Amino acid sequence: MKQTLTTEQVQFIENALIEKCDFKDFNDVRLEMVDHLASEIEEEMNHSNSDFRTAFVKVMIKWNPLILPKTISFYSNVPYIVCKLWKSLDSKFYYGSLVLSILLTFVFYKLIESGTSLVTLLVPVISIGLIANVYLFYKKVTTKVTTTLSVYAYKRLYKNSLTFILFIALNIALSLDGNNFNLFPLYYGLIYFSILMVGRAFVAHKNIKIENQLLKVI
């Protein structure tokens, strides 16, 4: 007779992922891993006629490299499978922000040189960044279940927001003397944090669908 796991055995797998592999906050990936591990354990139990514990240990040994917490680039003690997704998001949003900020700063420099007002250029950048920032705080407060994307979107939110506000204040204060060209490193910082906030807000928005799906089943 085909063996299937009991609710307690499925719970045991989930607890192992939470306690040993730090999957607590990554509800979406954790539940997906639980289902896959349970399917493999069932297959192992049926194939080799072994008990749950033996099959569990055998499958977990195979899965260890993928689920154990690792320290990769900026991320410490995060399950490897989560690190992989975050790294691919970084290459899009984090490094993308760096490059786009350099380009925009250069364009701004040229426009100011040709007589465009600094205020005309910076006000939209500040406004968009602030809107994205407010949206991120709103989503962080109202979120009911954490996911791999939500943890990524709200990571270092307070620190980044403070730095963004600091850049706005410095830009306003130091622009008052009228010597705009000396302040380009500051414009760069302002543009960078604004784009970073927009990128994170985009990730938070993408997360809505996954969050709704999770809320439907848990």
Next chain:
Amino acid sequence: MKKQQQLYKGSLNTIIMKLLEQNGKMYGYEITQKVKEITQGEMNITEGALYPALHKMEAEGFLDVEMDKVDGRIRKYYKLTENGVKETVSRMEELENFIRNMQNIVTGPDLKTI
């Protein structure tokens, strides 16, 4: 077998997308089993390659997710989005071209002169 796995590696996303196009929605374990079944065990998609690929395509907007409760546990199904369908067509064309070119190179008479 190991060398064949290397050859398949570059086409992993296309294989996943094609399977989803044929089957509508699938979950991770089902994809690994389906590939094993179709290739009669010749190809084995490892979880270490499958899930990062699925998560990346989901973040890129090619895949949509749907969650259901099955046998007391939660199952995450993947299906192609509209963009994903378009991307599958384009990737399949690329893959078919690649296979045709490889076929021409391998079976062509001028192989020794390359």
